[in-house]
Amino acid sequence: MSERQLLLQTAAEIMATRTEDETSWGPALWDTLAGLGFDGLGVAEELGGAGGTLADAVGVVGVAAANGVAVPLAESLLAAHVLAAAGVPMREGGATVAVAADQLECIVGADGVRVRGRLVRVPWARHLASVVVVADVAPGPLLIELGSCRVEPHENLAGEARDDVIVDVTAARSVWQDPWTEERLRRAGAALRVAQIAGALGRMRDLTVEHVTQREQFGRAIAGFQVVQHQLAILASIAAAAGLAAEYVGDAANDDVAVAATKAYVGRVCGDAARIAHELHGAIGFTEEHPLHLLTRRVWAWRDEFGGDTHWAAQLGTRALAMGAEAWDMVAAEPDDRPTR
Amino acid sequence: MAATKPGDGLSSLRLRSVQLPQEAKDARAEVRAFLQDALAAGVFTPRVDAWLRGFSPEFSAELGRRGWIGMTWPTEYGGRERSALERFVVLEELLIAGAPVAAHWIADRQSGPQILRHGTAEARQAILPAIARGACFVSLGMSEPGSGSDLASVRTTATPVEGGWRVDGSKIWTSHAHRSHYITTLCRTGADRPKHQGLSTLIVDLTAPGVDVRPVRLIDGESHFNEVFFTDVFVPRSMLLGEENAGWALVTSELSLERSGPERILSTYPLLAALVERAPVSAAAPLGELVAELWVLRRLSLSIAAAIDDGDDPVAEAAMVKDLGTAFEQKVIDVSRRVTGDEPSPHDSDPFRAMLAESILAAPGFMLRGGTTEILRTVVARTLVDTR
Numbered sequence: 001m002s003e004r005q006l007l008l009q010t011a012a013e014i015m016a017t018r019t020e021d022e023t024s025w026g027p028a029l030w031d032t033l034a035g036l037g038f039d040g041l042g043v044a045e046e047l048g049g050a051g052g053t054l055a056d057a058v059g060v061v062g063v064a065a066a067n068g069v070a071v072p073l074a075e076s077l078l079a080a081h082v083l084a085a086a087g088v089p090m091r092e093g094g095a096t097v098a099v100a101a102d103q104l105e106c107i108v109g110a111d112g113v114r115v116r117g118r119l120v121r122v123p124w125a126r127h128l129a130s131v132v133v134v135a136d137v138a139p140g141p142l143l144i145e146l147g148s149c150r151v152e153p154h155e156n157l158a159g160e161a162r163d164d165v166i167v168d169v170t171a172a173r174s175v176w177q178d179p180w181t182e183e184r185l186r187r188a189g190a191a192l193r194v195a196q197i198a199g200a201l202g203r204m205r206d207l208t209v210e211h212v213t214q215r216e217q218f219g220r221a222i223a224g225f226q227v228v229q230h231q232l233a234i235l236a237s238i239a240a241a242a243g244l245a246a247e248y249v250g251d252a253a254n255d256d257v258a259v260a261a262t263k264a265y266v267g268r269v270c271g272d273a274a275r276i277a278h279e280l281h282g283a284i285g286f287t288e289e290h291p292l293h294l295l296t297r298r299v300w301a302w303r304d305e306f307g308g309d310t311h312w313a314a315q316l317g318t319r320a321l322a323m324g325a326e327a328w329d330m331v332a333a334e335p336d337d338r339p340t341r
Numbered sequence: 342m343a344a345t346k347p348g349d350g351l352s353s354l355r356l357r358s359v360q361l362p363q364e365a366k367d368a369r370a371e372v373r374a375f376l377q378d379a380l381a382a383g384v385f386t387p388r389v390d391a392w393l394r395g396f397s398p399e400f401s402a403e404l405g406r407r408g409w410i411g412m413t414w415p416t417e418y419g420g421r422e423r424s425a426l427e428r429f430v431v432l433e434e435l436l437i438a439g440a441p442v443a444a445h446w447i448a449d450r451q452s453g454p455q456i457l458r459h460g461t462a463e464a465r466q467a468i469l470p471a472i473a474r475g476a477c478f479v480s481l482g483m484s485e486p487g488s489g490s491d492l493a494s495v496r497t498t499a500t501p502v503e504g505g506w507r508v509d510g511s512k513i514w515t516s517h518a519h520r521s522h523y524i525t526t527l528c529r530t531g532a533d534r535p536k537h538q539g540l541s542t543l544i545v546d547l548t549a550p551g552v553d554v555r556p557v558r559l560i561d562g563e564s565h566f567n568e569v570f571f572t573d574v575f576v577p578r579s580m581l582l583g584e585e586n587a588g589w590a591l592v593t594s595e596l597s598l599e600r601s602g603p604e605r606i607l608s609t610y611p612l613l614a615a616l617v618e619r620a621p622v623s624a625a626a627p628l629g630e631l632v633a634e635l636w637v638l639r640r641l642s643l644s645i646a647a648a649i650d651d652g653d654d655p656v657a658e659a660a661m662v663k664d665l666g667t668a669f670e671q672k673v674i675d676v677s678r679r680v681t682g683d684e685p686s687p688h689d690s691d692p693f694r695a696m697l698a699e700s701i702l703a704a705p706g707f708m709l710r711g712g713t714t715e716i717l718r719t720v721v722a723r724t725l726v727d728t729r
Contacts, residue, residue, distance in 0.1 A: 205725075209725050209726055212726060213726050213727070221726075221727070223722075223726035223727060223728065224727075224728065224729065226719070226728075229718065229719060229722035229723075229726065229728055230715065230718040230719070230722065232721075232722050232725060232726065233661075233664070233717070233718035233719070233721035233722045233725075234664075234718070236657075236661070236721055236722075236725055237661040237664055237665055237721065240356070240641070240658060240661055241637055241638065241641055241661070241665060243356075244356050244358065244637070244640060244641055244644055245637050245640075247356075247357060247358040248358045248640060250358075251358055251360075257636070258636075260629075260633065261632065261633040261636035261637060262633070262636070262637060264629060264630060264633035265630075265633040265634050265636070265637045266637075268630065268633075309630075309633075310626050312629070312633070313625075313626045313627070313628075313629030313630045313632075313633055314625045314626040314629055315629065316628075316629035316632045316633055317624065317625030317626055317627070317628035317629025317630075317632065318622075318625045318629070320617050320625075320628055320629065320632050321617065321620060321622060321624075321625060321628065323617075324617060324618055325614065325617070325618065327614070327617045327632070328437050328610075328614070330632060330636075331632060331635050331636050331639060332369075332430075332433065332639070334360060334361055334366075
């Protein structure tokens with residue numbers, strides 16, 4: 001077993017043996033995971049991270065999604081990576097991320113950056129101590145303490161916190177060695193969402209296999225019916241394609257074409273998979289007591305976060321139109337054949 | 342889900358991401374330069390579905406000269422001992438260019454590797470170097486008028502005679518049999534054995550006495566399909582593939598190769614290339630959807646090529662590629678219609694409208710050849726649940 005597999009298996013065991021029943025926020029599990037350093041994968045140890053690679057982080061995020069857990073792992077990892085690029089250590093109490101968008105005003109002064117306005121749908125804001133804001137108007141990431149902001153609660157389809165944060169503070173200047181752009185943060189977030197959706201789809205397939213094997217109607221397991229088998233095959237094909245897409249973004253989370261293509265594709269087809277999973281589970285899968293919704297509701301939410309499938313498809317399409325006859329290069333080129341923008 | 346066993350959600354996936362080695366990138370540059378020159382010289386006109394419809398012995402011979410047929414085979418059989426990933430890149434460049442590769446396609450993909458692995462020394466010597474030169478073409482003799490998806494029900498018989506067999510029966514949907522040299526023919530050799538256990542594959546010389554090839558015209562007026570009749574056709578013992586009566590295992594063992602290649606995704610790529618040149622800016626999103634899907638499916642195909650090269654036999658994953666890939670080929674047509682509003686026009690001087698027409702008329706075959714979508718889904722389901 002490789003080091004990566006061992007890590008993923010350890011994570012899976014911790015997540016599967018959790019005891020809390022909370023479906024939209026699991027504080028005890030989060031404490032455990034953060035305590036073990038899962039929120040700092042791929043970040044250097046001198047910055048408070050756990051070492052390892054970005055691909056490790058992407059892998060663990062997929063495992064968390066497969067287990068339907070409600071923890072801010074993807075966002076905390078992102079925040080840690082943005083800070084690490086600027087040479088800033090990880091934060092006590094956890095950090096989330098936000099793309100500034102145009103509802104935020106940033107004025108760079110001598111003593112810091114005056115930040116005023118609204119951050120929209122910030123993941124997990126109410127549960128974490130700080131938010132790392134990437135704004136193209138600022139010369140680097142802005143580290144804002146959430147305790148000094150007003151947090152307006154909202155949620156996504158899975159009940160996960162997606163809060164608006166009303167900011168009126170002066171943020172300290174960080175070192176700003178390798179500042180991230182809004183686009184880069186959106187891209188990295190999309191890459192993590194691809195890994196999460198893939199993890200959830202794989203588990204959706206497994207749960208569905210389990211269900212159609214056990215559920216009997218007309219005197220036999222419903223897996224024996226060809227209409228059921230064929231729906232299952234479509235679900236499994238989508239899960240396999242998404243799983244492979246996640247493998248690729250794990251290695252190329254900063255490659256603009258890889259992320260746009262995988263988020264556009266996986267984001268578009270995951271709804272078909274969720275529809276089939278629910279169809280084959282029958283009414284029981286539509287209840288709160290059945291775990292299926294821990295996967296399907298998240299997938300329905302995640303496909304639209306950090307840019308929906310149409311956003312990324314339009315970006316690819318615009319580029320294809322500009323490339324004309326050379327558009328194939330976008331499909332076939334390896335990430336390292338292309339300069340990253 | 343507190344009570345369920347831990348899952349990574351990826352447990353049944355054996356595929357891994359693949360990084361192309363430098364040799365594959367070099368191969369791409371080489372084949373691209375060749376294709377650019379060939380296009381400029383008017384050697385061929387790009388067309389859709391050219392791996393089935395673009396039959397050119399001259400072009401195949403040229404590819405053979407350049408080492409792009411049988412390129413992974415041992416040099417003693419005319420191969421170049423190059424990697425499966427180099428081959429993948431060469432194939433995809435030929436496919437996206439819409440180059441006429443149909444003459445040798447089946448021999449390179451399927452019959453050649455099969456003869457290499459299961460053929461007698463005599464058959465290997467006689468056939469493989471000629472295939473690699475682009476001078477020997479092979480048809481697939483599988484389906485019969487009464488046997489399609491239920492392939493094991495074939496009734497063409499091979500009766501033992503002195504030095505070999507005598508073959509009687511017929512095969513249908515055999516592409517290019519009228520201009521190929523051999524047909525690998527699935528026959529019943531053990532009449533008294535159970536359905537799946539009495540089959541053998543014989544390599545039949547299409548010029549042998551008693552072979553009669555008649556064309557079957559398709560809805561687009563093309564007739565690459567044929568019906569092949571065998572009456573008392575003698576096939577020497579040296580033309581048996583594998584063991585006698587073990588033909589079913591042979592047929593199923595090649596399915597991964599047959600179903601997972603880039604041709605299952607790229608049949609309509611030349612239409613997509615033409616669409617990119619004319620689509621309005623407002624079509625960026627639907628166009629990008631196609632690019633995204635192609636990006637992912639191409640890598641699925643590539644990963645399977647790598648897995649097969651590692652000795653795996655990812656039958657279910659290969660079936661998935663064909664199912665997803667042929668749906669994509671169809672989607673290219675749908676988007677092309679939708680975003681341009683152009684009328685398909687067979688043989689039009691405008692290549693887009695001509696290819697749109699050709700694609701629509703060819704499309705019914707995409708989901709049939711190489712196993713229907715319904716068969717593929719059953720194959721996938723069988724790996725997940727007890728389907729009986």
